Amino acid sequence: MSPTGKAATQELAEKLRASPPIAAFWQAKERLETDEGAQKLLAELQEHQQALLRKQQDGHDITQDEIDALRRLQGEAQRNPVITAYAQAQQQAQAFLPTVNMEISQLLGFDFGALSGAGAGSC
Secondary structure: OOHHHHHHHHHHHHHHHHOHHHHHHHHHHHHHHHOHHHHHHHHHHHHHHHHHHHHHHOOOOOOHHHHHHHHHHHHHHHHOHHHHHHHHHHHHHHHHHHHHHHHHHHHHOOOHHHHHOOOOOOO
């Protein structure tokens, strides 16, 4: 990539990272990664999901108690403010990126998403 192209790409990345939806996503991600309670809950949820999947793949029945335990963990995760803030920030960032893609496409005069292999409407 030419130095001019590299500089323009760097500037675009910096501006995107400073945009409210992307900045909010990075802040929420950092909070999630540093919140011990949220990390413990997510690890427990993932461990429980994997254990049930392995049990099912091995041909064993999953009990109602195991399903209830999974639902309890899912409910705890859905009520955890750090986890929900991250999920909401992620959704907002994902909703913002097609708008960015569309703006780039309009400036370039062709479907940037299709050319980049990301598909129309997504980055």
